[in-house]
Amino acid sequence: MSEQLPISISVCNDLVQQFTKIRSVCNKLEAQFNFQTMTANWYGNEEAVLSVKLFIETASSFTIHKQAQAQSEIKHYSDDVFSYYNNSEKNQTLSCYIAITDSEFSMLNQQHKILAGLLHIxxxxxxxxxxxxxxxxTI
Structure with a gap:
């Protein structure tokens, strides 16, 4: 049984079907970001470890999730990113939804090689x- 890492990345099924390497890219980024946040001392208090769940969505699934959380206290970072705290979790969990915009989606369809760089940034x-x-x- 493995322990859940503080930062996790999930990708919606539509993106997984469209970009076959997206899961492996996200697995590498997950490991990298967990290491970077650990060295940046994000987890100094072991009694209250912050968990961040990153959800990568299409523009349409992003809108659906945003509407579903209309009753929650949402923090908008930009037009394509929002977050909220999940209070049902034992630890403090921040769920962040990130949309692959239509223009980014078009770029990725034309040039699959930029997937890793775009997601990393x-x-x-x-x-x-x-x-x-x-x-x-910051990391």
Whole structure:
């Protein structure tokens, strides 16, 4: 049985079907971001470890999730990123939804090789916005 890492990345099924390497890219990014946040001392208090769940969505699934959370206290980072705290979890969990915009989707369809770079930049930017919000060191 393996322990859940503080940062996890999930990808919607539509993106998995469209981009066959997206899961392996996200697995590598998950490991990298967990290491970087650990070295940036995000988890100094072992009694209250912050968990961040990153959900990568299509533009349409992003809108559906955003509407579903209309009653929650949502933090909007940009037009394509929002987050909220999941209070049902034992530890403090921040769920972040990130949309692959239509223009990004078009670029990825034309050039599959930019997938890893685009996701790295986009997810790192979101994690640094979270760090700023929570007064943690950026990665």
């Amino acid at each position: 986009k997810l790192q930017k979101v994690l640094n916005l979270v760090a700023k919000q929570l007064t943690l060191d």
